[in-house]
Amino acid sequence: MGSGTYGGCWCAKSLDPWLDRRLTHLYDPPMSYQPRFAITPALLSRVEAIAALRERIRSATVQVAWIPSLQKDSRARNAHSSTAIEGNPLTLEEVRALEDNQELVPSSTRARREVLNYFAALRHIEKNATKKRLVHEDLFRLHSIMAGQVMDQGEAGTYRKIRVRVGPHVPPLPDEVSGLMFELLEWWNTESVALSPVLSSAILHYRFENIHPFADGNGRTGRALALWELYRRGFDSNHIFSVDEFFWEDRPRYYTALQEVRINGDDLTSWLEYNAEGLQLTLERVWQRIQQLNAAKGDAKLVLRPKQEQLLNMLRIRGGLSPREIREGLGVSKQGAMDTLNPLLEAGLIERVGTLKNGRYVLK
The missing domain is CATH 1.10.10.10 (Winged helix-like DNA-binding domain superfamily/Winged helix DNA-binding domain)
Structure with missing residues (x-):
């Protein structure tokens, strides 16, 4: 199956085209940031299962009339899950109501603003889904949308100028943030394209959270960046996946998975396996929703021009x-x-x- 070599030495034929590109080639980027991970049999198996599920979904959705329903459902689930992870009290149904501009029963202004910000951030990512190169200003813009008017400390849209602590994790000093983010952006814009989006999105997610570049709002922004990677790599071309739902359903495991990388000296293997599990489950749920919608609408289909x-x-x-x-x-x-x-x-x-x-x- 897969090799245990750090950086991803591909030693077996894979169903995922991004894996095939790196067959027998050692991943060794010529820059300071080099993600360390092993391609285990379990990870390779999940990536292949994800590739098969994705193709099944793509083959179905190009002909069906319910893509907008799935897209709307995915947006609501992403907005609810990612904000709920950070403590937002609104339910999924309340989040759906906000998207539809419906009046809610009394709730905090901040809770509503966080959700509305997240919807705006998703729209921003969708508009820029095909952007090939991202720079600091793109991160500042996304964070400004995501964290505007809901910051507990610091300023939205600028790297932090204070030291922070996240549970047991102490992120880098403020003076180091800009340089570390430059390295991450360089890796994202160059070396990441050689990897499957299943892997690159998870690596981006972890590294961003580990640097914790903003004073507040890093969790929501990091998960949005991982989603952006899936969009711009064409992995979720119809925007109908909601991986954050997986993270939300077992938050302690999500935080444990992040911390385990640090405990293991920044070895990302377990984190990649965890994210691949989440993405596989997400695609399985999307397929189930497609089947339910198809059954509800009968055999009538619309071939979208x-x-x-x-x-x-x-x-x-x-x-x-x-x-x-x-x-x-x-x-x-x-x-x-x-x-x-x-x-x-x-x-x-x-x-x-x-x-x-x-x-x-x-x-x-």
């Missing part, structure tokens, strides 16, 4: 569009817009709201 996929993505990001905005966004005539809209309306994916004169189309 490129313009329809583009429109659904526009609505998901912007929330609602006027007929004119749709025509301009798609670059089509009035008739072309209606040809795109009508099948989506009939399938119940979108609906028109508002007056006849000022109506807008939104996801249903």
Whole structure:
């Protein structure tokens, strides 16, 4: 099966194409940050199972009419789970209500703001999902969105200037943060692409949390960065995975898994196995939800044309569009817009709201 060599010496044929690229090649980046890990049989088995599940899901979702439902569900689950890990008291149903702009029973302003910030951060990541190179300013922007108006200490969008402690972990000194983040960004922009996104997203997640570059909001931001990696590598091209749900369901294990890396001298092997388990479980749940939706809707399917996929993505990001905005966004005539809209309306994916004169189309 897999080799125990640190850095990932691939010694067996894998179902995952990113593993195949590194067959018999020692991962040894020429920079200060070098993640240390072993490819164990258990890890390799999970990565291969994830690859098979992902292909099954991709083959199903390109033809089905319920992608927007899964996307909306995933956003709510990610927002709820990641904020709940940090102590946010809102339930999943309350988070769903916030996304739909519904009034909530009395709850703290901070709790609502944290969730709304997370939704905004997800939209930001989705808009920039294809960005190939990320720099410090990208992290500052994401953190500003994520932590704005909810910081207990420090300033949103700037690296910390204070020393911090996270349970038993004492992150690097403030003066070291910028240099360590530069090294991490260089690794992320260069060497990480040689690894499976299953591995690179987990490595990024851990290293960010270990550096703890901001005074507050690092947990939510680090998990969002791991999700960004899955998006920009095309692993979750439809944005329907919610790995944070796995972390939330057993928070003590999540924190233990992070600490175990430090106890083992920054050996990431156990952390990669833990994350691969979570991603495999996430994909299994997505497949189950697909099956349930398919059963509920019968055999009727809608083959989404490129313009329809583009429109659904526009609505998901912007929330609602006027007929004119749709025509301009798609670059089509009035008739072309209606040809795109009508099948989506009939399938119940979108609906028109508002007056006849000022109506807008939104996801249903």
